[in-house]
Amino acid sequence: MKGIVFTEFLEMVESKFGLETLDNIIENGHLPSEGVYTSVGTYDFNEMVTLITNLSEETKIPVGDLIYAFGLYLFSGLANSHPEVIKNYNTPLGLLYCIEDHIHVHVKKLYPDAELPTFKILDKTDNKISMVYSSSRGLYRLAHGLIEKAFEHFGSTATITYDLLKEDGTEVKFDIVQNG
Template sequence: MKGIVFTEFLELVEEKFGLEMVDKIIAQSDLPSNGVYTAIGTYDFSEMLSLLKNLSQQTKIAIDDLLLVYAEHFFNVLANEYPDLIKRYKDPLELLASIENHIHVEVQKIYPEAELPTFQIVEKTSDKLVMIYKSSRAMYSFGLGLMRKTFEHFDSRATITYEKLTSDGTEVKFSIVKTNG
């Protein structure tokens, strides 16, 4: 997992819960990196899981809810870091339908070691997109947060529902329906 995912996560934890919480969850997690991350480095996904687990225990907030909030913050980071990737799109559904064959393809070119999910499009019309998220990392709540922020970015609205196809959340079907034409 890319370092930027860790550095931005710890920054948000500091902003929301304070530096002591950052120190606490790093100390509680047995991290090969010792909690020292650079944005361009690559670290084991298990480190993120440990940090999330300990933050969840400390705050009594479910991991999926933490990921949802984190994704909303991460979208702004992505929009700042990669404005050209997002500027190509005028419509949130078009952007979401292009993660698999454009956006994440470009990300993989920039970071060959990035670990990205796949999104398989099942149905697409001008106001509806159904796609299946697949990833061993089961970060579908992170995906949901990014989808919600995508609509906000375009000042558009949608109803986004999902259904787990596997109980561990490694395969999740998303239905995204635009509600403002």
């Protein structure tokens, strides 16, 4: 997993839960990287799992809810670090439609060792899109947060529902309807 995901995660923990919680989740983690990450580095996904599990224990907030909150936070971090990746989009549905074929393709050029999910578009109209998230990492709650924030980014909102096609969350169908 790319370092930018870790640096954004630690930033979120500090701003939402404070420095003491941040120190605790790193110190209790026995992490190979000892909580030190650079945005261009690549680290074991298990380190992220450990950090989130520790944060859940510290805060008593379920892991899935923390991952969703992180998705909301991460969108702005990615957009601010790489404005060129999203500058050509002027609607949230247009952006979602292009994650697979443009946005993450661009990301792969920036970070050749990025491990990205796939999004298969099932259906798209002027106000809705259905797509299937697939990834061995099962971070569909992260995708949910990112999608929701994409609408906010364009001053809009959406009703987002999802169905787990596989119980472990490695394949999830999203139905997204823009409000208004």
